[in-house]
Amino acid sequence: MVLVEEERPKFEFKRSSQLQMELQRLRRHRPAMLGLGITLIILVIALLAPVIAPHPYDEQNLERMLAGPSQEYPLGTDAVGRCVFSRIVYGSRIAFLVGIVVVSIEAGIGITLGLFAGYFGGKLDTVISGITDTVWAFPPMVLALGIVTAIGPGLFNVVAAISVVSWAPFTRITRAKVQSVREREFVEAGRAIGESDASLLLRYILPNIVAPNLVLATLTFPSALLTASAMSFLGFGAQPPSPDWGAILSEGREYLRFAPWISTFPGLAILITVLGFNFLGDGLRDAFDPRLKL
């Protein structure tokens, strides 16, 4: 047998990474594309809020309090004559900010701890897993309420409280995934060419645990939003005149019988946003699942 480089017509090899294949699968996933569409529309609304909203979110028109939907006020006005539509539009900014900040902090804490626990194992793993399980055991809402009661209300405090109580899923997913990736031969091979621990962790293992964390992040976003809205609804979160969706909902509660538009529309906004992210997250999970070749 002779191994020679034969003369033969050259093939064009398309550069196709795992990620590109996964994105292609995502593109064929209808609910995911719907979710992505919803998410992008809300993002655009948030970015262009001053252009879209007909009124500033805190402008009062005391002559038109509790007015129903009209040309001037598409979704009516609230008890102090503010445009509900404008407030919801501005509220999307708060929703996105809360979601992104909470998810970033949670993922940051969770993935870091999970990487260390999964890679180094031993006592460090026992300690980190113990803390994770303890945090997981608390109902996040109750713990977050406790923290906010202690440090005082306000959107910033709510964000901090939610982030601190619900990073545990990121740690668990990361730890489990690291434990399986760590045993793969390419990590051993990396060691065999003289890579350091830091390099193995960041360049060999980390890129291979991104997918499940991305799915989790997409699914954590809406739950963070829901928790934050609930806290605002209860009066612990965003304070007036902030146009937080939960806060608007709460303000309209008293007038539900004769001015239902105040509470209904921010509720719908929350529903649609959460739905959009959940669709997207589901689609990502399907696309990243190697057993499902769609």
Add this chain to the structure above:
Amino acid sequence: MKVLLSIRNLKTHFYTEEGVVEALDGVNLDIIYGETLGLVGETGCGKSVTALSVMRLIPSPPGKIIAGEILFEGENLLDKSPEEMRQIRGGKISMIFQDPTTSLNPVYTIGDQVGEAIRLHQLTTEALTWEKMVDALKLVRIADAEERATNYPHQFSGGMRQRAMIAMMLSCQPELLIADEPTTSLDVTIQAQVLLLMEELQRELGMSILLITHNLGVVAETCDRVGVMYSGNVIELADVETLFEAPKHPYTQGLLGSIPRPDRDLEDLAIIPGSVPSLINPPPGCRFHPRCPYAKEICRQEKPRELMVEKGHMVACHLFGAD
């Protein structure tokens, strides 16, 4: 006959909850410059642990090298700092693994990964790294190396992946290549290709190879000398012809007798009774004695010394030496 790597009385133990696993029980092995040394034996006899001990890649805990020395070019690897070991791994000693489907990182291109070894061990520019990487891929006969370097592992076949792996491990021209069952998970034609390639590269680059396998056919084809391992010891070592034609140790004889041959009836196939002993509380004396048809009283009590029965032929067995 200059010795490149000399393993002396190496003992590697694993401390598990069930007890101490005495995986290596005083291994002695010399690898000479430019030779291919085969290491054969059943699953669990300590072949891979020997390789990982040389690389200092024994997972610890639970593993620990408790005694012995590993002299590489005269220096004891067991005295090296982790930093020095990282310089040696991939630079002077490289290792290729059994399963090419998992030994490449799925998220980087082949070129990135082969280049990584060069980046780690040589001071070069990115452009030069790329050139050397393409050369390495050409060396292992990957066609259109320039384009193929931008592919991801899943776009390579099993044989190509193993060749890419070899390219990665040879890119820094190591003195010693440890191949731990490099062809076990490949199909037969590809096995032959990869083995032939390793042989050719050895001639071109002049390195030594430690080939670990349980495939005696592969050994007969490629090795200069062969060591037979049983339960954490090298029990017989000789050049390939001697070992296959005149094996001394009863275990080696049994091992060779158990190869099915097309010219004989399957009923004549010899088997070694019993199975590999547990490495926790192994049998005293010669670890092979419970299965050995010639076992004597002394075999139950005393561990046999390594004996040179003729030049270059070592046997550790009580049947020899008394006379």
